[in-house]
Amino acid sequence: MVAIDQQLSVIRRGVSEIIPEADLIEKLKLNRPLRVKAGFDPTAPDLHFGHTVLLTKLKQFQDLGHEVLFLIGDFTGMIGDPTGKNVTRKPLTREAVIQNAETYQKQVFKILDPARTTVMFNSSWMGTKTAADLIRLASLSTVARMLERDDFSQRYQQGQSIAIHEFLYPLLQGYDSVAMEADIELGGTDQKFNLLMGRELQRHYGQSPQVVITLPLLEGLDGVHKMSKSLGNYIGIADSPTEMFGKIMSISDELMWRYYELLSDLSLVEIAILRTSATQGTNPRDIKIQLAREMVTRFHSSQAAETAHQDFVNRFQQGLMPEVREQVVLEIPTGGMPLANVLKMAGLVETTSEGLRAIDQGGVRINGEKITDKNFRVQPGTKHTYQVGKRRFADIHLHLQTLKS
Amino acid sequence: MVAIDQQLSVIRRGVSEIIPEADLIEKLKLNRPLRVKAGFDPTAPDLHFGHTVLLTKLKQFQDLGHEVLFLIGDFTGMIGDPTGKNVTRKPLTREAVIQNAETYQKQVFKILDPARTTVMFNSSWMGTKTAADLIRLASLSTVARMLERDDFSQRYQQGQSIAIHEFLYPLLQGYDSVAMEADIELGGTDQKFNLLMGRELQRHYGQSPQVVITLPLLEGLDGVHKMSKSLGNYIGIADSPTEMFGKIMSISDELMWRYYELLSDLSLVEIAILRTSATQGTNPRDIKIQLAREMVTRFHSSQAAETAHQDFVNRFQQGLMPEVREQVVLEIPTGGMPLANVLKMAGLVETTSEGLRAIDQGGVRINGEKITDKNFRVQPGTKHTYQVGKRRFADIHLHLQTLKS
Numbered sequence: 001m002v003a004i005d006q007q008l009s010v011i012r013r014g015v016s017e018i019i020p021e022a023d024l025i026e027k028l029k030l031n032r033p034l035r036v037k038a039g040f041d042p043t044a045p046d047l048h049f050g051h052t053v054l055l056t057k058l059k060q061f062q063d064l065g066h067e068v069l070f071l072i073g074d075f076t077g078m079i080g081d082p083t084g085k086n087v088t089r090k091p092l093t094r095e096a097v098i099q100n101a102e103t104y105q106k107q108v109f110k111i112l113d114p115a116r117t118t119v120m121f122n123s124s125w126m127g128t129k130t131a132a133d134l135i136r137l138a139s140l141s142t143v144a145r146m147l148e149r150d151d152f153s154q155r156y157q158q159g160q161s162i163a164i165h166e167f168l169y170p171l172l173q174g175y176d177s178v179a180m181e182a183d184i185e186l187g188g189t190d191q192k193f194n195l196l197m198g199r200e201l202q203r204h205y206g207q208s209p210q211v212v213i214t215l216p217l218l219e220g221l222d223g224v225h226k227m228s229k230s231l232g233n234y235i236g237i238a239d240s241p242t243e244m245f246g247k248i249m250s251i252s253d254e255l256m257w258r259y260y261e262l263l264s265d266l267s268l269v270e271i272a273i274l275r276t277s278a279t280q281g282t283n284p285r286d287i288k289i290q291l292a293r294e295m296v297t298r299f300h301s302s303q304a305a306e307t308a309h310q311d312f313v314n315r316f317q318q319g320l321m322p323e324v325r326e327q328v329v330l331e332i333p334t335g336g337m338p339l340a341n342v343l344k345m346a347g348l349v350e351t352t353s354e355g356l357r358a359i360d361q362g363g364v365r366i367n368g369e370k371i372t373d374k375n376f377r378v379q380p381g382t383k384h385t386y387q388v389g390k391r392r393f394a395d396i397h398l399h400l401q402t403l404k405s
Numbered sequence: 406m407v408a409i410d411q412q413l414s415v416i417r418r419g420v421s422e423i424i425p426e427a428d429l430i431e432k433l434k435l436n437r438p439l440r441v442k443a444g445f446d447p448t449a450p451d452l453h454f455g456h457t458v459l460l461t462k463l464k465q466f467q468d469l470g471h472e473v474l475f476l477i478g479d480f481t482g483m484i485g486d487p488t489g490k491n492v493t494r495k496p497l498t499r500e501a502v503i504q505n506a507e508t509y510q511k512q513v514f515k516i517l518d519p520a521r522t523t524v525m526f527n528s529s530w531m532g533t534k535t536a537a538d539l540i541r542l543a544s545l546s547t548v549a550r551m552l553e554r555d556d557f558s559q560r561y562q563q564g565q566s567i568a569i570h571e572f573l574y575p576l577l578q579g580y581d582s583v584a585m586e587a588d589i590e591l592g593g594t595d596q597k598f599n600l601l602m603g604r605e606l607q608r609h610y611g612q613s614p615q616v617v618i619t620l621p622l623l624e625g626l627d628g629v630h631k632m633s634k635s636l637g638n639y640i641g642i643a644d645s646p647t648e649m650f651g652k653i654m655s656i657s658d659e660l661m662w663r664y665y666e667l668l669s670d671l672s673l674v675e676i677a678i679l680r681t682s683a684t685q686g687t688n689p690r691d692i693k694i695q696l697a698r699e700m701v702t703r704f705h706s707s708q709a710a711e712t713a714h715q716d717f718v719n720r721f722q723q724g725l726m727p728e729v730r731e732q733v734v735l736e737i738p739t740g741g742m743p744l745a746n747v748l749k750m751a752g753l754v755e756t757t758s759e760g761l762r763a764i765d766q767g768g769v770r771i772n773g774e775k776i777t778d779k780n781f782r783v784q785p786g787t788k789h790t791y792q793v794g795k796r797r798f799a800d801i802h803l804h805l806q807t808l809k810s
Contacts, residue, residue: 076540126537129536130535132531135539135573138568139569139570141568142568142569143569144561144566162548163545163548164544164546164572165540165541165544
């Protein structure tokens with residue numbers, strides 16, 4: 001296996017904490033593939049780049065010769081949210097769990113090596129436990145210990161209710177580590193408390209406690225907030241090549257370096273070389289293109305990356321699109337309006353026929369995408385960049401026509 | 406069935422709280438035997454009068470035509486104390502539970518009517534529950550609600566640890582009420598929180614919530630502290646007739662009235678008559694004798710009560726024993742000493758032979774109990790009242806002989 005020092009340098013990259021590093025070194029000295037656990041929510045998986053920070057780290061472990069235990073937490077998922085307060089957490093059926101697991105695998109094996117990955121379901125050990133077993137498990141921790149968890153203590157102090165079963169979930173997650181005989185568990189910094197519970201329970205069950213490695217939460221496109229679906233600042237791993245490429249090109253230079261550290265397959269040395277080249281005059285945009293191509297290649301293909309790159313260059317990089325464009329505000333009826341008419345109203349063409357001809361010849365783009373359908377209708381309530389030929393641009397705001405009095 | 410007003414007057418007698426009385430009246434109006442639940446600890450049963458407050462109330466319900474559900478909480482008993490901190494709470498085996506249940510029945514059927522009693526074991530419904538079932542149950546209450554319980558809140562505030570499973574026990578007890586479809590649950594005032602949990606859970610499961618009736622904790626012989634084995638201020642229901650009679654005769658007049666209210670089969674009217682007679686000059690001692698006879702009859706027989714009464718009279722009531730007796734301190738060797746020798750050393754007889762003759766003729770008593778064995782040895786470390794014939798008394802303190810230097 002790879003020398004311990006080298007392994008440590010790979011493992012340390014971009015992580016928040018290794019608890020404790022001394023234990024990690026002891027485990028690496030065992031010179032056998034370590035069992036690296038990571039738990040995933042069994043609800044409909046639709047991963048974004050935020051999730052891939054963890055997956056990327058897991059892949060690094062695999063590249064070092066270790067084994068990934070990919071845990072799908074279906075036991076509690078099949079219970080659902082028993083308080084019934086959260087309507088979005090309906091109990092999952094076994095069929096849904098299996099289907100979600102397949103979707104997961106399709107997604108995560110774009111990063112992970114299937115040959116070094118074991119997919120596990122915690123229902124396979126929790127499903128056979130009795131109420132008495134759970135009481136014994138519950139006896140292994142205390143109320144005070146649970147109230148040390150940040151979110152519990154805040155809710156308790158603010159008088160927000162905490163249902164008793166919420167105190168059981170960290171114990172279940174900890175027990176998973178026992179059942180899986182995990183050597184290492186990875187998770188986000190927000191999971192630290194639960195990951196440490198695994199250490200406590202393994203110790204109780206006479207196992208060597210797992211090393212806990214926490215990973216930072218990835219910032220979204222805005223560079224400020226945690227990447228999340230609900231904030232809309234995410235890059236989905238199912239995004240189209242063009243979309244993914246464009247989103248990566250939109251991030252700040254600073255965030256680009258962070259994405260390199262947390263997501264790229266480039267080594268730290270290679271990244272350092274890129275940084276040096278940037279200080280010596282390389283346009284950061286070109287370094288960003290390299291990241292965008294790597295990511296599109298990872299989740300689609302190198303060909304898709306090439307196309308997306310060309311597409312991006314065609315649209316934004318040939319120096320054709322002016323930074324400042326004419327802003328046009330138009331009112332159109334509820335049902336929308338044919339594109340050619342809008343082009344004429346905005347003054348981008350002289351006549352509707354010229355507009356139709358331009359569409360027909362492939363000379364018309366909306367937000368850089370070519371429109372060749374002469375019957376294409378545009379809708380009110382939109383704002384896009386329209387282009388005719390190589391030089392004519394306008395941002396057209398289409399408002400809904402107000403009733404004439 | 407008995408008129409509701411009359412039933413209420415019986416039910417109200419001596420109880421601490423009826424929660425809520427309006428619900429009780431509604432239930433009584435159903436005009437059917439109500440299901441009256443009471444839970445008992447499955448550990449080795451050895452009941453004292455403190456426990457019989459509850460049993461006496463249950464018997465009153467039976468006399469009114471209701472059904473007693475006598476619950477043995479064996480499910481948690483068979484788990485034991487899972488923290489392992491309490492060495493005295495080893496898990497009970499099924500055999501031990503069954504044996505304890507038999508011992509219970511032998512004891513409680515001295516008060517309860519077996520024909521109107523159903524003995525239940527909560528393992529019969531909890532034993533088949535899964536961990537997932539328990540999680541759902543745990544979701545029905547909150548951490549804040551549990552911390553309202555006096556002992557939990559005190560322990561939490563004082564930094565004493567509360568294991569998570571302790572929060573599950575009130576829920577289990579509450580769920581028992583659901584499984585048993587209890588109309589009423591009785592318990593000590595210290596059980597109020599857990600009894601109310603039964604109401605909450607029944608409501609959740611669509612049942613009419615049980616009426617909670619709490620009973621005071623009986624004071625022990627000292628009239629101050631709660632009766633308990635560990636304080637030594639108890640009357641065991643397995644105490645010998647003589648012992649039981651003597652202990653009852655030792656309580657204060659005030660405590661006697663409390664015992665009458667909580668333990669006697671006399672109606673409140675009959676007790677009121679006794680009170681009046683006491684104010685009109687009846688010696689309270691005679692009223693106490695009546696209570697002592699009732700209790701010995703209950704737990705042994707009327708014949709045993711008669712004998713214990715006579716015995717008591719012989720010992721303490723024929724005016725023979727002086728209030729102030731000579732105090733004698735003697736030192737005797739480790740192995741003890743023949744009774745006759747002690748009598749001589751204390752000056753109660755002139756010679757050892759006279760002592761032996763007195764024993765032989767039945768003229769020697771220790772604490773009122775006749776000793777007729779001439780070989781009887783007394784032991785160091787004791788203090789008893791010795792009597793020879795009708796007039797000679799002494800309290801003899803026997804210390805262990807110290808080594809002569």
